[in-house]
Amino acid sequence: MKGGRNRVGSDGQRTVAEAVVHRLSAAGVDTVYGVVSIHNLPIFDAIARDGSIRLVPARSEGAAVNMADAYARVTGKLGVAITSTGTGAGNAIGSLMEAWSAGSPVLHITGQVATPFIGTGQGYIHECKDQLTVLKGASKCAYQMTRPEIAAGLLTAAIQSALEPPSGPVSLEIPIDVQSAVTGDVEIGIIRSTEIVVPYKQVRRAAELLRHARRPLIWAGNGALTANAADAVQALAERIGAPVVTSQSGRGVIPEDHSLCIGNFANFEAVGRFIESADVVLSVGVRFRSNETAGWQYKIRGIHIGIDVDIRATNRNYAHDLFLMGDARTLLKAILDEIPDAGRATTSDTYQTEVRQLRELVRRQLRDQLGPYESIMDTMRAILPRDAILVRDVTVPSSSWGSRLFEIYVPRTSVHASGGGIGQGLPMAIGAQIGRPDRVVALIAGDGGFLVNVGELATVAQERLPLVMVLFDDSGYGVLRTIQDRRYGRRVGVDLVSPDFVSLARSFGILSERVESAEAFASVFKRAVAQRSPYLLVVDMYAVGPMKQAFAGPPGV
Ligand SMILES: Cc1ncc(C[n+]2csc(CCOP(=O)(O)OP(=O)(O)O)c2C)c(N)n1
């Protein structure tokens, strides 16, 4: 157990705020993100006195949760955000929804008015109507610490619940009077189940089906990554010679330059048809979101085997014939044990050639749409290290090439808002860089999304994070512009004023440059990556020119 300066007093007592720091520290938490307020001051002060946890001050509560979320995604550890009561907690909601969407283990600790005033409507400072219900609606679950006596148990429960598969954000309200109240220390020992009972009958059946399949296909999502099952997915794919389709958040489960990797292309017609032609589909920890399946218009026609830690995934979007519930790594390894390694894949060379051709076809189809952005993408990929983390906001360069063509090679190096909310990229890049200071972290954002949390440039500067931020500026909401042009023939709410981003970044002491052509991009980007200090590269999309084919959102949604 880590020990800060925040130790239990000689009488075995500490305040609840001190207990919070103690439990976080004991759970291995080294960084928390938050915005200070009168309703969390005791916790902030306990963090300062303890000295073992780094406090990153965010400029908004939503951004703090995004930082904790991305920190969790790239490290696999618990992310922690601390907010205030009322508006502070409310500001966190959109980002909690995102963390829920991504199944990210985030602990959100928030203040609450003093216990006698909860729900009274008396107007106690920061009082809001029913904060707990709001938090419950956005998180995996939400708790209220009604008395100091339950502090140790409730803190442990909240941490466990966030981390326990299926992981997700958990909110914990601590009323301001409870934060300062004294609580006794409790040593907690938790029984851990050590014996894993594998459902061998179903595992053998799955192995049998996969081994004899002529056209097997693996469809992997974030669940495979969070279970650290990437190597098992790849090994199985290679043993049977099956292509791997991934969801957006499952990217990196197999290197995207692998000849069996189809990748995040399931909403392309050619891939949809190929999925329909598979005789056995094994899906692993994937949600099959509408925008990643062209609105579910392509069917799974073969035998469908599912693996997921959440039993509620059974038949959720595509009907299953066989479902294995549990840890993906354990289950995949058990299946692998049942398929002898014959030294060559079980599928035919013809099938594997077909897979390679499909892989190349959809990549070519997408490349053909990009115009000048093709070389910008290739430059970025060539200059960034293989294990660089690419964080993407919801912007055309992400939705077109960043989330599909730009190759991801390593698990936990691709971060994108699963729920599709703009603006979360910058704070996510901050959390990712803090979680992995050893890695290059690059951000792709649009002007619209970037302005949502532009205040976090101050956090980038203050924490001296060597982020490489690539901002694609088209003075507006480009994707909605294109959709409006096509569907309605008029534009509304999409043409926006852009600030002088270069001057704005420089005012924070951040290096910045504007790029006006695809050719000029390479040298500036190279410098930005080599710099190892914060860098904002602004791509003037009017000067660079349009894509060959305008992007109008994913098909089928
Ligand atoms: C929180 C939130 N609000 C609104 C939207 C709708 N939306 C999707 S993309 C987009 C435009 C983003 O603009 P920008 O970041 O400049 O990217 P561009 O489309 O111009 O490439 C908007 C408003 C959203 N996805 N999330």
Ligand SMILES: [Mg+2]
């Ligand atoms: Mg834009």
